[in-house]
Amino acid sequence: MIEIKNLKKSYLVNGKNSEALKGINLKIEKGQVFGIIGKSGAGKSTLLRCLNLLEIPDEGQIIVEGEDITKFNKRELREYRKNVSMIFQHFNLLSNSNVYKNVAFPLEIAGYKREYIDKRVKELLEIVGLEDKEREYPSNLSGGQKQRVAIARALANNPKILLCDEATSALDPLTTKQILDLLLHLNNKFGLTIVLITHEMDVVERICSHVAVMENGLIVEVGKKDEVFNSPKSKTLKQFLRSQNEGVIYLDLKEKAM
Numbered sequence: 685m686i687e688i689k690n691l692k693k694s695y696l697v698n699g700k701n702s703e704a705l706k707g708i709n710l711k712i713e714k715g716q717v718f719g720i721i722g723k724s725g726a727g728k729s730t731l732l733r734c735l736n737l738l739e740i741p742d743e744g745q746i747i748v749e750g751e752d753i754t755k756f757n758k759r760e761l762r763e764y765r766k767n768v769s770m771i772f773q774h775f776n777l778l779s780n781s782n783v784y785k786n787v788a789f790p791l792e793i794a795g796y797k798r799e800y801i802d803k804r805v806k807e808l809l810e811i812v813g814l815e816d817k818e819r820e821y822p823s824n825l826s827g828g829q830k831q832r833v834a835i836a837r838a839l840a841n842n843p844k845i846l847l848c849d850e851a852t853s854a855l856d857p858l859t860t861k862q863i864l865d866l867l868l869h870l871n872n873k874f875g876l877t878i879v880l881i882t883h884e885m886d887v888v889e890r891i892c893s894h895v896a897v898m899e900n901g902l903i904v905e906v907g908k909k910d911e912v913f914n915s916p917k918s919k920t921l922k923q924f925l926r927s928q929n930e931g932v933i934y935l936d937l938k939e940k941a942m
């Protein structure tokens with residue numbers, strides 16, 4: 685469903701070209717919960733942000749359902765983005781709008797009629813378990829509730845793909861579990877393809893069907909989670925698994941410290 689071919693992306697840092705992605709090749713099938721792990725600076729965010737073209741790659745192709753999205757014009761990109769939503773570590777809610785307005789926002793942008801928006805917002809709040817919070821403002825919600833609002837908003841236009849950028853990193857372990865259960869439920873119920881990046885091995889353990897390990901702008905291991913985890917090959921994964929066994933569940937190891 686998503687095929688990434690030889691994807692490259694550089695940034696200009698202090699007048700010098702710094703390669704964040706050095707030629708990524710990856711296939712993500714429909715309905716997978718696909719985890720991308722790697723140390724800080726490995727290129728995870730850049731790769732994830734290329735999938736909705738928040739970052740424009742320098743080279744390579746991203747083929748989604750047979751179409752190379754890097755070739756899309758503005759109108760095609762607008763349409764494509766309805767199918768690809770994203771949630772973030774710090775939720776990115778509109779702080780001056782209540783829960784209802786936050787979830788209604790993408791539907792208003794898409795030009796739906798008031799009655800449809802009302803019905804859809806109520807449906808979405810029920811899916812994420814926040815039916816009774818419609819009139820609350822983000823500042824009155826817990827972290828887990830804020831992420832639920834963000835998820836409801838992300839689902840508004842019935843996306844096929846959900847990109848999760850460290851979506852549980854700001855949450856405590858119990859809330860993390862609840863949000864991951866919700867994501868898994870959405871994956872099962874709606875066949876939503878989920879691509880997530882994380883530092884947390886527990887997140888991968890709990891919900892990912894497949895995993896890719898990144899090192900220094902490249903994918904160094906990829907496959908079914910159990911197969912990859914049962915015979916780790918890369919230095920990064922061996923280190924992550926060792927840290928997990930030693931009880932360190934939140935990893936923020938730097939690429940440069942390798």
Ligand SMILES: Nc1ncnc2c1ncn2[C@@H]1O[C@H](COP(=O)(O)OP(=O)(O)OP(=O)(O)O)[C@@H](O)[C@H]1O
Nearest residue numbers: 695696697704722723724725726727728729730731
């Ligand atoms: N906007 C930018 N401008 C310049 N350099 C950038 C930019 N975004 C990322 N980089 C650099 O690209 C490399 C990859 O960064 P990226 O954020 O994709 O890694 P990451 O694996 O997601 O790291 P983290 O887990 O810390 O977010 C790093 O060296 C980073 O400093």
